[in-house]
Amino acid sequence: MSPYITSARSPRFWSAAVTAALALCLAGAGQASAADVNNVKNSGFESGLGGWTCSAGSGTTVSSPVHGGSAALKATPAGLDNARCAQTVAVQPGATYTLSAWVQGGYAYLGVTGTGSTDVSTWTPDSASWKQLSTTFTTGSSTTSVTVYTHGWYGQAAYYADDVSVYGPDGGGGGDPAPTVPAAPGGLAVSGTTSSSVSLAWNAVSGATGYNVYRDGTKVTAVTGTSATVTGLAASTSYSFQVTATNAAGESAKSGAVTGTTAASTGTGGGTLPKHAVTGYWQNFDNGATVQKISDVPSQYDIIAVAFADATTTPGAVTFTLDSAGLGGYTVDQFKADIKAKQAAGKKVIVSVGGQNGTVSVRDAASAANFADSVYSLMQTYGFDGVDIDLENGLDATYMTQALRALSAKAGPSMILTMAPQTIDMQSTSNAYFQTALNVKDILTVVNMQYYNSGSMLGCDGKVYSQGSVDFLTALACIQLEGGLAPSQVGLGLPASTRGAGSGYVSPTVVNNALDCLTKLTNCGSFKPSKAYPDLRGAMTWSTNWDAASGNAWSGAVGPHVHALP
Template structure:
């Protein structure tokens, strides 16, 4: 979480714009002789200057671990000042990194080498890093490092060269995979690592599978070899050759020429939903081209369910409990060669509203999949005071990309299965475990329909694989921004907003109503839209508006922010009781949006939580003493004033207020459990909330509504729209990817009954959606063409 920044709103915006214009107009070289080299661990405040890859930059606000080259420009944390030139008298060195391959076996020694040179001096040293951690440094050419006894895992290697004047350059990232030491695959493939799903493969990677050796093809999107929706297991299915090339059969050894069997699960279907207590009938198809299948074993989340020794291969799994499960089948042939099927995921839920599945008062905490100085903890050891645990973070495979990835940190978990077991353990305790996307370092750019598809498909795979209960949106930096001419949050026009919404709707359409969706935007992206709508200011509003009815919780980050306007047009500072109350009531009352006469609608009381740092070290600003926060909560919830400057519009308070969020569980432990102890006790002492669940949609009157028929349909559909009073209404037809196919109605609609027919003969068979926006109401209707 967190991009840390502080800004006096108008003054800093003007300064950033001025600096940007100067940068565009003046291309003079900069004297970098006195500028320190940027490092990922360094902490920089506004106006601090650094050099990076022979370019000078100036920080616009507080920042850490945000690469200047990737985070500079208008509305970004860094401003480029120009290239380092003769005034500095020094040019940065150049460096590239290499290894003998990209695929290794655990326990191997890996030699990492680097080519480095300096045009106006000498290279003093080259440091080698794996996943951002220093391995070692070599101060003489040829530059290399011998990494011994390497554990299994996926690694990102970089090399940083430093010259005799202290300038440094970091190489591009080299991804390598270290596989577990098993020769598997059904033949003798010793020396070539076995294929594993989500193996982190890149073009040129070689694996063994089903008795053969395959090489990942040289496609721009190496996700085709990995765990995206377009990934293919080598030698399996109809399309594996899109991603892999057959190199050779595995020869020699005890495996001989025996070919491993084929196996696939035919039932249930991937992503199937099952009610608790049901019996799941698992069926598999298995065959062996040069022998016979002796048995098929069935597993759920790696645990053996049972075996069948004769076709048709089946297993009846009875009384299935609530949870998410990965089912696999392993076929064994008459020469003991085995093959594991692709995983099939099922979700077992009661189909309830996500807010009914959450406690009356909720504590939300983020769990680090990394160590940023707070320390680490396994999920199984997380305090039971937390109701929702957000896993931080799923990130794009490349900065600014749309294809998402998540792998448990191997410094915390020895295996992916251990992490999955801990997720399942928390869920068995009644906790909700969500995957959070983005964070400070996970910039996501979804610019078009293809990006939206890549984003949604990879996130669905991640959610299914790990059994997450839902998704948390924590986009920061430039992930969401409003372009020129984008003035109406109800009808966004900026591609990064439009296509992110499409991707999210595709994800949500894959799950039931009990899927937990939350969001943790920064104040500028939400309340900032009250005074300014453009750039990052108000950029979350179209997303929150589109997904509002599916949102279980919104917990804006009440930290790392400057002065913010409340509904009384007074500016309040972070770290105060007034700030918590003013920012909270803005979401509970709704607010006008600059440049748009339509007000952003309020959230329900049960949807609102407040986000605060767990300790002074957890954020750049905004830590607030619990006694001050409790005063604010007493006023916001109970209407008991503390005598501050902000006066509640609803003087009696909002008794349905839902809870507290913190960054983070790890920092809470580091700070002696101050956050969880104080707010768990406070929330538990509150009386039962008065809110009632149900629709958040505007009451349109007794006769208002939309009917659609026939459904399923063939060549035409009739829409009957009943409107009790004149107002603006939008109806749009969308495909399964969330792409708008046709605008059916948009604009002021007169009072009365409106019937219309539209021809659907040109549509392909399959599922479609009609989206209706009517004032504060946003609703989606499913349609099926036969």
């Protein structure tokens, strides 16, 4: 969403050809055998760039952030350079190797050339935390060396890489020693509970690249950090939890067990919303769309997201100031009274945090607490029912999860929690935005992904779909539906008019056809989901103001259709 220009966020145009070429399937790292070694030299960049060559002087080493050891690679794309850093690695002919690396920051790619068979690569969108890329390759019958590389993407932020490995038979060229199985984690403790979840934390283990969490002896999740929230639990029930540490050499013994007991049931997130709901963003500014009071918003909208709360000088904290002058003298007292009137009519009014120009940053425990405290203060001051997360400049899944859970504990089970990620943010469950949504699934109302200003994207079937079609909406929604969100937590976010976004506007008929396809398997395009999702939450638009500027054509057509869904 954007407070200052008509588009909801700055466009990132990806051609279908580029997207298809780069979006290769990411294969999980296999467990190394006893004879396997890491054939990469200076894999953790502890010796600077020794053994590595970076294009156009794009690479350097840094002491923070690092994934392991005391150093990592930082490579910065510039102009026509994509910051490619490479190393020639000795290998054995006719052998299979696992290539992996940990990356963070901007768009990051990992690949290998000169295999003598099929060269492979994998990639990830920009990430606020360390993420492992991994794939496998087999060398040709006469191949004795390959070139391993990382690179970023033109015009994007710098990326970081660490702990690069090519595990497999010893190629004879030397390399870093293979890891040993890590020790069992210590310090496991319950850090929080709700009626349906238990949050855990533990101490980091040297040499570990990930951790597995067990509930009553059964593995339930895998994480890369030292905390996790186990969801989907029964209220007022005790569970036993253990954690193991993992790396390429294997999995540690289980930690000591702790018992977590869920709270008594107090309801679920979402309050008294209808089964199918329409969300609209209300602009607290004048950018050429129709200026509105809250009372002017049509009754078709079930959730009204007030855009936007602004960052303060206190890390993580937000504030809200009504633009009375820009809204024709709309007073704070009128604003509050209009919110109460909407609520009396069964509507929900929430405050949205972020937007295209939003600079709110929640990246440590202190800023998470500041975020929760400040949003709760706004809820008390103005009567907001909850919060919308529309952070388009990245978020940290660990600390945003902490912030939202702290806010939920203050606000109670009736709090409305919505999100409006960009399409690129929901392409994979490993993305920080998607992780956050899954982490707070038990208190999450709906994710209204922005299906605009994005260019072509991958659908859940691995095919590339062009923005502005029924297939684009359904095949991308399918990723969320198959990735762990409940159908009631998935909504379709579209512009209300051609002026509401830089690209991606579709007619209300296309929106309604996509809703029919997802809920009833009718009016589909070439993509058809494997099953119907009759509990799909509904649709969202940017914005009620642009809708009004077009005679409320969007809400007049989409609203009744949403409310008539099965």
